[in-house]
Amino acid sequence: MLSVPFFCPRRMAxxxxxxxxxxxxxxxxxxxxxRDGMSVSILDKQLIVHHFPEKxxxxxxxxxxxxxxxxxxxxxxxxxxxVRRQTEVYIQEKAQLLATRIGQKINRIxxxxxxxxxxSCSGKKNLNFCWRLGLAPLFVLDYIIAHEVAHLAEMNHxxxxxxxxxxxxxxxxxxxxxxxxxxxxLR
Numbered sequence: 167m168l169s170v171p172f173f174c175p176r177r178m179a180x181x182x183x184x185x186x187x188x189x190x191x192x193x194x195x196x197x198x199x200x201r202d203g204m205s206v207s208i209l210d211k212q213l214i215v216h217h218f219p220e221k222x223x224x225x226x227x228x229x230x231x232x233x234x235x236x237x238x239x240x241x242x243x244x245x246x247x248x249v250r251r252q253t254e255v256y257i258q259e260k261a262q263l264l265a266t267r268i269g270q271k272i273n274r275i276x277x278x279x280x281x282x283x284x285x286s287c288s289g290k291k292n293l294n295f296c297w298r299l300g301l302a303p304l305f306v307l308d309y310i311i312a313h314e315v316a317h318l319a320e321m322n323h324x325x326x327x328x329x330x331x332x333x334x335x336x337x338x339x340x341x342x343x344x345x346x347x348x349x350x351x352l353r
Contacts, residue, residue, distance in 0.1 A: 198298065198352065200245035202238070208249055209256055210304045217241050224248075246297075250277055253300030253307075260311050261293060264334050270318035281353055284310045284345070287317035298352040302344070309341035 170179040202217040213232040221235035273291040312335030320327035
């Protein structure tokens with residue numbers, strides 16, 4: 167997206183963009199973009215994205231293929247929606263299971279498109295997660311879920327909080343290492 171001052175003519179803004187295209191492309195944040203033929207890991211299942219405009223369904227999986235119908239311009243949004251739905255189902259089930267295990271109740275679970283945090287827990291026991299975690303390995307997603315569920319009982323990062331996280335998830339260090347090394351690829 168290009169921000170243009172209110173009084174700047176459109177043609178002037180486009181001329182500036184064209185003149186500086188190389189610099190703009192090298193400095194713009196590259197959003198996650200799904201394309202026909204690409205391989206994508208969704209909840210640890212490796213799928214090949216296939217655009218199939220003639221079909222009436224939006225998206226469905228056959229074996230290791232994710233078929234996406236409709237106009238090619240809708241492919242990225244449809245794959246994104248598919249990832250979100252699959253991730254939400256997984257998080258709902260896993261979070262409820264872990265919350266029950268530690269004697270806590272979740273008020274609500276929401277998926278968002280956050281860029282600064284993977285998850286959060288509010289004082290009202292609402293859990294929020296970044297939908298892009300569905301593209302990470304499951305051990306990473308499981309750790310983030312455990313981390314936020316632990317906040318239902320301990321709203322801090324003190325020793326009791328970390329003991330609780332360790333009780334419900336034993337992959338903290340591996341997940342944190344993966345996020346440091348590869349987390350930016352999901353943003």
